Amino acid sequence: MSWVAQTLNSTLGRKLVVALTGLFLCTFLIVHASGNTLLFRGDGGQAFNEYTKFMTHNPFIKTVSYLLYTSILVHVVYTAILTFYNQKARPVEYAYSKPSANSTWASRNMGFLGTILLIFIVIHMKTFWYEMHFGNVPIVSYEGQEYKDLYAVVKWAFSQWWYAVFYVISMVALSFHLVHGFRSGFQTLGANHPKYNPLLSKLSWAFGIIIPAVFASMPVVVFLQSL
Amino acid sequence: MKLDSKIPEGPLAEKWNKHKFSVKLVNPANKRKYDIIVVGTGLAGASAAASLAELGYNVEAFTYHDSPRRAHSIAAQGGINAAKNYQNDGDSIYRLFYDTIKGGDYRAREGNVFRLAEVSVNIIDQCVAQGVPFAREYGGLLSNRSFGGAQVSRTFYARGQTGQQLLLGAYSSLSRQVATGKVKMYTRTEVMDIVLVDGQARGVVTRNLITGKIESHAAHAVLLCTGGYGNVFYLSTNALNCNASATWRAHKKGALFANPCFTQIHPTCIPVSGEYQSKLTLMSESLRNDGRVWVPKKGGDTRRAEDIPEAERDYFLERRYPAFGNLVPRDVASRNAKYVCDEGRGVGDTKLAVYLDFADAIRRDGLNVISAKYGNLFEMYEKITGEDPYKTAMRIYPAVHYTMGGLWVDYNLMTTIPGLYALGEANFSDHGANRLGASALMQGLADGYFVIPYTIGDYLAVMPWDKVSTDRPEFREAEASVHGMVNRLLTIKGEKSPNQIHKELGKIIWDYCGMSRNAEGLKDARQRVRSLQDEFWNNLKMVGTGDELNHTLEKASRVADYLELGELMIVDALNRDESCGGHFREEFQTEDGEALRDDANYAYVAAWAYKGAGKDSELHKEDLVFENVKLTQRSYK
Amino acid sequence: MKLKLRIWRQKDANSKGKLVDYDVDVNSHMSFLEMLDELNEQLVEKGEEPVAFDHDCREGICGTCNLYINGRPHGPVRTTTCQLHMRHFNEGETIVIEPFRAKSFPIVKDLIIDRSSFDRIVQAGGYISVNTGSARDANETLIPKPIADEAFNSAACIACGACVAACKNASAMLFVGAQISKFALLPQGKAERKTRAEKMVAQMDAEGFGACSNIGACSAECPKEISMANIARMNREYFGAKLTSTNL
């Protein structure tokens, strides 16, 4: 095995891949969340639609988006591999165990939380990404330019109560995933220093709460508006 | 038998160098033709196994632990002495030598002790190179503390876990040799017997503690690094599995056992709290710097310590030894605690404890100062007893801690069986009748790193390379005898567990051959031990079989040896009509109750030969010659 | 105090084990292991096989004792099993006692496990290559006190395996991190640091321990309070080594 393959197949290397992809996804979440706040502009969706067009046509953004899809895929595949081997490391479970005494729920359930996120991502992509690219999205025009009216799709989707609820639940899962994952990713990269640990922990909490909250606010507001 | 200690001639300071030059060498290419068995992986064993393998010998190492790193050396707290004189306080090799000889109450060999002091400096260098994290000053230099029996700061330490860090250093060197294949490591394997071929030690018989399989291993020489025998007393500060079987069985094969009655009782241990007690925990000697030792003036006082007024307390050490007060040496402090308890003035539920009180120190220095000095010890005390020493006086009592006696060895560390060596606490060599604090670690590592690698060559150089086969009748017989012993134990259908008999033995030895002894008590004790031996072989309750993991069997096999060794300790104590160091015979004391040595008649090593079951052991004397130090009476008044 | 014990009994490595119930009446001053001693004396008296468990120093330093008590390694207090006392339990309580469980810690008998995987990890590189006698004067190597203290903190590990037992992935990262750290921090250990990190991690993986999810259960249960910083340091050492060492 080459040294690269060797590294990537070690427990540490696998975890490195998960951390790098995970933290990359975190940066994407920031962009995605801030872009989506354009929904709240109150301009009938113009800014939002212009933004989506930019995001789907700019060559640089397009490249980055492929990196993003790969990241999700690699993150999922590597976490699946890790989980598989981690379970093999303890073939016989304890008859009685009390893990709550020594660790947080989120940290022990990243796989479960991640699975919710995966389901969410699939449905989310189907509703918006797939529709945007291949579906029949109505066309609007601003100042003579034609735009796909993704804003309308969003409004329609979020006005269904079950869709909004699913969205909010997923964001709760994201929150738990991030509160542990953000800090954990840095630890995996080797960042652990008495001076900066308190800052990292606070950042992790802030990130894990603010980003999902922004995302969750969209279905909630849109649903309420639709009533 | 004439005991030849093989101490080289010449001035003290040149003996070791001269000897190193005069011993025969094994050429580097030939070293790989020799196999050496090392029994035990404590400081002595691990350092020896690693060093010999580095030289090129093939080593097979054995331990009954699941890992070499768990040997009892790991528990040593205080530190390790070395004559580095880093503190510029007047230390020197000669001073360390002198302190150790005097501390041992002039019952050790000058030559050995001087060599120990000499190599002590190399030990620290070696350990630092291995990465042992000794305590440091802010500038990055090594830090020292002082210990009992010395007026200089020469003790190197790693917090309260010096033994652990030193053992991990030796263990890492050993692990490196295991990885190279030069050491073959057998864990959870107990050595049951030593095998002699043509009078030379050529192998061992082992029992695999998991499968019960009994096997032979052959070699050109055998090193016993199996630790001390403090567990004869049942309760001691030793780990529970420490035992005397390897040395005792070597003794029965012909190795003389020296000074078995020299045992060290440490004054500050957490007292026994009930019949169920399995082990005693040491509290560092350093506590006596600030703690005051006292008992109530009247016996039967059941008030809490803090409710007893000053006028009704007896600070007995300060009263009897105004000059040294609470800081008298270990043996003196221990004995006095026993006296006041014998008078019925002991404290606590069992009445076998005295107070070690920090109330005055806390009042004087403040809580913070005391907690900075002793915080971790106070915590440990609280964990075990559930009492808070900041609020109420600690209760302490002496406990068995170390055994100075052991297999007799010459200057080369060879026992009276050619090719059988004893290192570390397993031998008797360097501490005389009393060991100073922080010098057992020093001795174990000196033996393993810096003595045996030289001296073993002298023996091997004239040995033929031929290996002996374990199919030889000597091995077959030894295996058969081990099988026989295991079967014999397992077929006794009595009532008492090995643990119970061990407890009874411990009580006899503690009461009659412990802190103070007298001829009458010893004679009585010998009878009792004999009848306990009978009871053991007739009334033992055993469970399980021989071919599985069976702790009861392991214990029984060890207790069988304790019973015989215990008797020899009594015999030795009875023979030595003097008091010295840890051996206090009530008949031999000064007017004010201090130990009274008899240098004219007892300045010798008592080395005992085994003469067969039920027969009296035979005494051989090695006279101790003092050419450099003047023998004086110790006084701490 | 009267207690109900539910103890894992397993004849040997290949047998199936099960929890067996015992009633005991013990003194609350006893240590946990003395409580088991007492049970064993009773069992021997009845001619039954005593419960096999590992122990030695009973001072919390040798690392031999290792029981999973009421769902936690070493029980409800952050200490070693041998330093746990019965006063931390309540009258009438049921106590479940199991061995530490991990693929790399196979059960030997009852509550005894085989932790030789730890030794093999150390053999892979947990040392400084220095032959006896070749050392220079100890004070020629200056080590600032904070560094020496930090190295000591890592070196304080007693190889009990509680970290593995507590971890949901049965990961040995805390142990291995501590072993790598104690040398990586010291000037003496720098020469071999890259190879050491690579080899020890490779051995850890070969033994079948799980990966780290940074859950922190290991450190929370570690009787010697080994910190997660050791794992982060191991990661740095390992990735740094992989990127820059000449080992192909």
Ligand SMILES: Cc1cc2nc3c(=O)[nH]c(=O)nc-3n(C[C@H](O)[C@H](O)[C@H](O)COP(=O)(O)OP(=O)(O)OC[C@H]3O[C@@H](n4cnc5c(N)ncnc54)[C@H](O)[C@@H]3O)c2cc1C
């Ligand atoms: C609580 C305590 C604190 C101490 N503190 C200090 C201190 O601060 N400073 C100091 O200098 N000294 C101290 N000592 C003394 C010192 O620790 C010991 O004397 C020393 O460590 C003994 O080392 P050793 O290598 O001879 O034996 P041990 O470390 O006891 O090793 C014995 C080895 O032999 C093996 N073994 C024994 N029998 C067999 C057999 N039949 N088959 C296979 N293997 C066998 C064991 O498995 C073990 O590996 C202390 C002792 C105690 C009890």
Ligand code: HEM
């Ligand atoms: C937006 C989406 C996601 C983000 C931002 C994200 C982020 C992260 C981060 C930062 C980590 C920590 C890495 C580390 O500990 O080193 C992590 C861990 C993890 N992620 Fe994700 N993740 C996302 C989606 C997913 C998905 C879809 C899954 C799975 C199906 C998943 C499964 C996991 C698992 C199981 C872990 C823990 C791995 C371990 O430590 O053993 N994640 N994630």
Ligand code: SF4
């Ligand atoms: S890191 Fe802690 S829990 Fe793990 S083996 Fe070392 S001492 Fe035990």
Ligand code: FES
């Ligand atoms: S028995 Fe040694 S640590 Fe518990």
